Amino acid sequence: MNDGEKTILVTGSAGFIGARVTEMLLRTGLRVTGVDNLSAYYDPGLKRARLKRLQQFDAFSFCELDLAARNASETLFAELMPSHVLHLAAQPGVRYSIDHPHVYNDSNATAFLNVLEGCRHSGARHLVYASSSSVYGNSRRTPYRVGDDADHPISLYAATKRANELTAHAYSHLYGLATTGLRYFTVYGPWGRPDMAVYLFTEAIKAGRPINVFNHGDLRRDFTYVDDIAEGTSRVLLNPQAAARDDNGATGNLPYRLYNIGNNKPEILGELISALEELIGRKAIRNECDMQPGDVYQTYADTAPLERDFGFKPATPLREGLKRFVEWHDGYSGNG
Numbered sequence: 617m618n619d620g621e622k623t624i625l626v627t628g629s630a631g632f633i634g635a636r637v638t639e640m641l642l643r644t645g646l647r648v649t650g651v652d653n654l655s656a657y658y659d660p661g662l663k664r665a666r667l668k669r670l671q672q673f674d675a676f677s678f679c680e681l682d683l684a685a686r687n688a689s690e691t692l693f694a695e696l697m698p699s700h701v702l703h704l705a706a707q708p709g710v711r712y713s714i715d716h717p718h719v720y721n722d723s724n725a726t727a728f729l730n731v732l733e734g735c736r737h738s739g740a741r742h743l744v745y746a747s748s749s750s751v752y753g754n755s756r757r758t759p760y761r762v763g764d765d766a767d768h769p770i771s772l773y774a775a776t777k778r779a780n781e782l783t784a785h786a787y788s789h790l791y792g793l794a795t796t797g798l799r800y801f802t803v804y805g806p807w808g809r810p811d812m813a814v815y816l817f818t819e820a821i822k823a824g825r826p827i828n829v830f831n832h833g834d835l836r837r838d839f840t841y842v843d844d845i846a847e848g849t850s851r852v853l854l855n856p857q858a859a860a861r862d863d864n865g866a867t868g869n870l871p872y873r874l875y876n877i878g879n880n881k882p883e884i885l886g887e888l889i890s891a892l893e894e895l896i897g898r899k900a901i902r903n904e905c906d907m908q909p910g911d912v913y914q915t916y917a918d919t920a921p922l923e924r925d926f927g928f929k930p931a932t933p934l935r936e937g938l939k940r941f942v943e944w945h946d947g948y949s950g951n952g
Contacts, residue, residue, distance in 0.1 A: 622854075625698035627651045627683060627731065628705035632809050633746070633800070635666035636846040637702060637853075638676070644850075647675040649696055652705065653682040655723075657712070658810050665948075666807055683727035693734030702853050703731050703745040706776075709811060710750060710910045713773040724776035732787045732795075740793070742856040744849065747781055747797040749838065749878065749915045750774035758882075759918040762799070762874045771910035781874060788872035794856050795871070798849060801878030801917045805842030805937055806944035813885070814839075814938065817892055817900065818945050826901040833886030833904075836914040838878040841937035844930030848877045851926045878917025879930045891935050895942045 624641060628634035629650025641648050650670065654660050670676050683689050683705055707713075707723035728745070735743045751766040751774050769775040784795040804814040820827045852875065893899050907913075923929040 621699065622646055623697060623699045624648045624702070624853075625651065625692075625696055625700070626702045626704065628703070628746075629670065629678065630654055630663035630667045631704055632666075632807060633803060633842065633845055633849070634702075634704040635670060635807060636805075636842050637704070637849050638670055639673075640846045640850050642670070642673040642675055645675070648677075649698070650676065650678045651681050651683065651692065652678075654680055655707075657707065657709070662807070662810065683730050684722045686730055689727075689730040689734055690737075693738040697738045698735075699741050700853055701731065701735055701740050701743045702849065703728065703743060706746060708773070708809065710771045710773045711908060712811075713771055713776075714910055717772050720772050720776050724773075725779060728780050728783065732783065732793070736787065736791050736793055742794045742796070742853065743784070744796045744798060744853045745780060745784065746777075747799045747874065748774065748777040749799050749801040749876070749917065750912070751778045751781070751799060752912070752915070754912050758914065759880065759916040760799075760876060761918040762876060762921060770912065773910075785870070785872050788870045792871060795873075796852055796856065797874045798852065799874065799876045799878075799917070800845060801838040801840050801876065801915050803840050803842055803845050805941055808842070808941065814888070814892070814941055815945070817889060818896065818942060821892060821896050821898055821900045824898075824901065826903040827889070828905050829885070829889065829902045830905045830911060831885075831907045831913070833884065833889065833902075835885040835911070836882035836916070837885065837888075838880065838882050838915045838917050839888065839934055839937070840877065840879045840917075840930050841932035841940075844879070844932050845877055848922060848926070848928050848930065851928055855926065875922045875925075876917040876919055877922060877930065878915070878919060879932070879934070880917055880919045881934075882914055882916045883934050888934065888938070891938050892942070895939055
């Protein structure tokens with residue numbers, strides 16, 4: 617199959633990861649149709665700013681659409697007939713899920729089912745979708761391996777992501793649909809989400825506002841730079857045949873795979889804050905807090921299968937990634 621035969625659909629294309637992957641695909645000369653409902657979970661202006669960058673490419677087209685709407689989703693797939701689907705549209709956030717469960721059912725369960733049905737009926741060759749490191753819950757075995765137990769989520773968000781993996785398995789088994797789930801580990805970088813730690817801390821430190829430091833800074837996260845996430849995602853999307861083996865043996869010969877994408881190096885939250893203080897040139901005002909409900913103590917990705925099958929391993933050092941984020945934030949804040 618040559619590139620001219622690829623019809624790529626990216627859902628959540630105005631989102632943090634979605635916009636970056638879409639831009640990467642466009643820069644390789646591929647045509648991409650993006651879909652997003654531009655929800656107000658965080659500032660839609662940031663989403664539209666990402667879209668504006670993508671719309672500079674002639675090969676990009678965009679449709680504002682809520683994939684939880686069954687009829688609209690069916691029409692989209694019937695008209696586009698995508699060969700490759702990257703499903704990143706979802707309701708993010710562990711903490712938000714505690715008080716807004718119905719939003720997660722609509723966005724992460726119903727919409728995902730509609731995408732699976734769209735792929736099945738349109739004959740899509742490969743569906744790649746975003747899962748999360750949250751599916752591992754409070755597992756004490758590190759690094760997290762894809763074959764580890766992931767059936768004890770401690771947040772509704774994590775539960776919906778694990779449900780996506782199981783539903784995809786059923787579609788791979790019943791219909792032969794090639795599906796690949798990517799368990800992302802704490803993504804950060806330019807154009808990031810304002811509800812995530814790096815963005816929140818940067819804004820607060822600059823403004824002289826206190827930051828909430830949960831578990832008194834003793835949390836470990838496998839912070840992963842967005843360009844690494846986008847590169848790994850693109851490779852998996854365009855090369856489904858590379859995922860040829862199943863380490864855990866549970867799925868047999870089904871066209872179904874799961875991978876971790878993380879930096880393979882947990883960082884202490886307190887040290888991340890210190891690095892931001894140095895880059896910004898200002899000390900943080902710390903509000904020391906206990907552990908929050910739904911949070912896990914540590915995330916740590918085993919990325920050996922990704923490196924084996926796709927020759928790729930995230931490698932951007934945390935300080936370099938934070939430097940790029942702070943530089944972007946300086947410019948974006950200044951330009952409104």
